[in-house]
Amino acid sequence: MNVTNKKWPDDYFFAERKKVLAMWPTGKEVDLDEAVAYHKKMPKTRNAALKDWEAKEKGVTYLWPSLGTDSLAAHKELLLYMQEEGEVDFLTSYIDSLTRNCRFKEAEEELNKGKKTGKAVLNGFPIVIHGVRGCREVVDAVALPVIFMGPTPDARLTHEIALAGGHTGYSGGPLISFWNYTKDIPIEQIIHNYQYTHRLMGYYEEKEAALLYCVSGAMPSISPPSLMIAPEIIEVLIAAEQGVKHIRLNGWGQGNIVQDIAYIRTFEELTRQYLDKFGYNDVRTTTYSVNPTGRFPTDPDRVFALIAYFTLVGVLARVQGLGSRTIDEAHHIPTKEGTAQSFRCARMLINMLGPQKLDILDLQAVNTESDFIKREVKAILDKVLEMGDGDVITGTKRAVDVGILDQPYATSQLVQGRVMGVKDHEGAARFFDFGNLPFEHDIKEFHRQKICRRQEQIGKQVDYDTVIKDLTAISEGGILPLS
Amino acid sequence: MTHINPVKSKGILVTGVIGEDVHVTGIRILEHALRNSGFHVHSLGIHNSQEDFIAAALEKKADAIMISSLCGHAQRLVAGLRDKCIKAGLNNILLYIGGQLVIHPEDWEITEKTFKDHGFDRVYRPFVLPGAVIEDLNKDIASIAATGKEK
Numbered sequence: 096m097n098v099t100n101k102k103w104p105d106d107y108f109f110a111e112r113k114k115v116l117a118m119w120p121t122g123k124e125v126d127l128d129e130a131v132a133y134h135k136k137m138p139k140t141r142n143a144a145l146k147d148w149e150a151k152e153k154g155v156t157y158l159w160p161s162l163g164t165d166s167l168a169a170h171k172e173l174l175l176y177m178q179e180e181g182e183v184d185f186l187t188s189y190i191d192s193l194t195r196n197c198r199f200k201e202a203e204e205e206l207n208k209g210k211k212t213g214k215a216v217l218n219g220f221p222i223v224i225h226g227v228r229g230c231r232e233v234v235d236a237v238a239l240p241v242i243f244m245g246p247t248p249d250a251r252l253t254h255e256i257a258l259a260g261g262h263t264g265y266s267g268g269p270l271i272s273f274w275n276y277t278k279d280i281p282i283e284q285i286i287h288n289y290q291y292t293h294r295l296m297g298y299y300e301e302k303e304a305a306l307l308y309c310v311s312g313a314m315p316s317i318s319p320p321s322l323m324i325a326p327e328i329i330e331v332l333i334a335a336e337q338g339v340k341h342i343r344l345n346g347w348g349q350g351n352i353v354q355d356i357a358y359i360r361t362f363e364e365l366t367r368q369y370l371d372k373f374g375y376n377d378v379r380t381t382t383y384s385v386n387p388t389g390r391f392p393t394d395p396d397r398v399f400a401l402i403a404y405f406t407l408v409g410v411l412a413r414v415q416g417l418g419s420r421t422i423d424e425a426h427h428i429p430t431k432e433g434t435a436q437s438f439r440c441a442r443m444l445i446n447m448l449g450p451q452k453l454d455i456l457d458l459q460a461v462n463t464e465s466d467f468i469k470r471e472v473k474a475i476l477d478k479v480l481e482m483g484d485g486d487v488i489t490g491t492k493r494a495v496d497v498g499i500l501d502q503p504y505a506t507s508q509l510v511q512g513r514v515m516g517v518k519d520h521e522g523a524a525r526f527f528d529f530g531n532l533p534f535e536h537d538i539k540e541f542h543r544q545k546i547c548r549r550q551e552q553i554g555k556q557v558d559y560d561t562v563i564k565d566l567t568a569i570s571e572g573g574i575l576p577l578s
Numbered sequence: 579m580t581h582i583n584p585v586k587s588k589g590i591l592v593t594g595v596i597g598e599d600v601h602v603t604g605i606r607i608l609e610h611a612l613r614n615s616g617f618h619v620h621s622l623g624i625h626n627s628q629e630d631f632i633a634a635a636l637e638k639k640a641d642a643i644m645i646s647s648l649c650g651h652a653q654r655l656v657a658g659l660r661d662k663c664i665k666a667g668l669n670n671i672l673l674y675i676g677g678q679l680v681i682h683p684e685d686w687e688i689t690e691k692t693f694k695d696h697g698f699d700r701v702y703r704p705f706v707l708p709g710a711v712i713e714d715l716n717k718d719i720a721s722i723a724a725t726g727k728e729k
Contacts, residue, residue: 278623316603504606508623512606528610559611559708566603567705
């Protein structure tokens with residue numbers, strides 16, 4: 096498969112569409128021109144791309160919960176509840192994992208099982224099974240914009256149905272899906288699937304129906320920010336080439352305020368540079384931040400503190416959007432009450448801090464951190480482009496093979512997995528192992544010196560023991576291990 | 579901190595997660611540490627069956643199969659593995675397992691005995707450190723070599 100970063104010609108796209116729409120009977124419900132007309136008739140207040148951009152113009156921070164349950168009635172009830180009780184600004188349809196893996200028949204069976212017992216079996220909203228009409232039934236029942244979400248190697252049919260069904264955005268992407276949601280699917284195949292979904296979004300945009308694409312890049316596992324920004328910018332460039340116009344950048348907080356803020360500030364700036372370099376000047380970007388993945392504390396009191404903490408980091412970094420984990424997710428799939436409580440906590444913090452416009456983006460420590468992040472990201476991306484003879488997709492494939500693009504703890508067997516992070520004395524993520532990253536000596540020295548400070552603090556060499564303790568530190572009660 | 583390419587391998591290992599379990603962090607750290615200690619690691623990643631481990635062990639002439647499981651269903655997933663190994667001709671292969679092996683909390687001695695009865699040479703608690711595993715591996719591989727049992 097020879098995949099390059101070139102906009103798909105119409106005839107190729109429409110030939111692919113025929114195959115995709117035939118993957119499940121509800122594909123027949125999609126009439127693209129009718130869907131575009133439906134989007135254009137929708138009130139602007141229900142469009143995620145426009146509302147997200149409005150946050151940037153107004154200088155405010157909006158809240159994005161993750162929501163998804165199986166039946167139309169239950170999903171609608173969940174969204175309405177969050178709209179009324181959760182003080183959020185956007186709503187979402189999180190796709191169940193069977194649908195995400197294109198196991199539609201099984202998703203349908205599980206949905207029916209749930210209908211019989213009245214207890215949800217699926218862990219999300221099976222968009223493809225509900226079809227265009229089902230999605231519209233939910234989306235038209237609420238006043239807030241709804242996007243659908245969930246990384247997956249093949250979201251093509253889900254896009255067709257979700258977008259025609261009135262969702263105005265999607266969160267997920269080819270690289271995050273490759274690192275964390277596959278075992279042996281080649282990256283070029285996943286990117287090809289996303290070129291399709293981006294081209295579809297681009298088609299809506301050409302007809303002046305705005306859609307929001309939320310890139311994800313890579314999940315953090317004590318990851319220095321360059322490990323997340325580089326894949327994220329690659330996702331942006333792949334989407335922009337196919338005609339996506341509104342992009343929300345995703346920043347995963349990890350807990351060190353200076354590093355998290357430097358990360359969010361820097362990656363928007365760098366994304367702009369790379370978009371302009373390739374001539375995608377009309378692509379708009381916003382920023383979003385969310386709590387780290389990985390283990391969280393089990394008791395709600397501590398999780399409330401973390402929700403407030405990561406909300407604070409996002410507001411200080413001036414993000415337009417904030418997501419959050421919930422107080423009860425350590426125990427079960429989050430309840431609607433638990434989710435609403437969590438987001439009201441975040442809302443209170445935004446309402447306190449938001450109007451103060453506290454300016455800490457220019458702190459010396461933030462600047463130093465930003466400078467290193469920029470140099471690291473550029474070193475990685477410039478090498479990727481060089482390896483691809485200027486083509487970002489060709490370069491990505493080659494760079495993954497040799498670990499120029501690398502991730503710790505990936506599920507994919509095609510990832511080198513040589514890089515590894517550890518926390519420094521202040522809980523910022525540093526490179527324990529640089530793997531094959533193309534960094535200059537002084538960048539490596541910066542990380543090593545920070546790790547030396549940690550070694551002085553703990554009175555021993557940083558080793559695998561440290562790495563393991565760091566990975567669970569937050570769930571055990573602090574940014575650094577307590578013992 | 580650097581990645582060492584061993585001149586002479588200390589042993590050949592097949593690693594991976596068994597069953598429909600996607601938890602991968604623990605085994606990735608262990609693989610990283612094993613490679614840096616001079617072992618040749620053939621990683622199978624997530625979603626493996628007993629047969630996958632056996633086929634890889636035969637192909638790679640492995641000294642040990644190292645299984646990670648975090649979903650709590652390990653007992654069901656590994657039942658009969660030792661017999662299948664012997665049937666496949668892997669008479670002296672070392673079998674190691676670690677992770678969150680049971681769903682309900684029970685005394686560690688009971689869990690350990692359960693898996694030793696299933697034919698495992700080493701059974702590890704959650705959050706065991708790579709150093710301890712590497713020490714055991716060195717001992718166990720040396721002991722097999724000393725008794726002259728050739729594979």
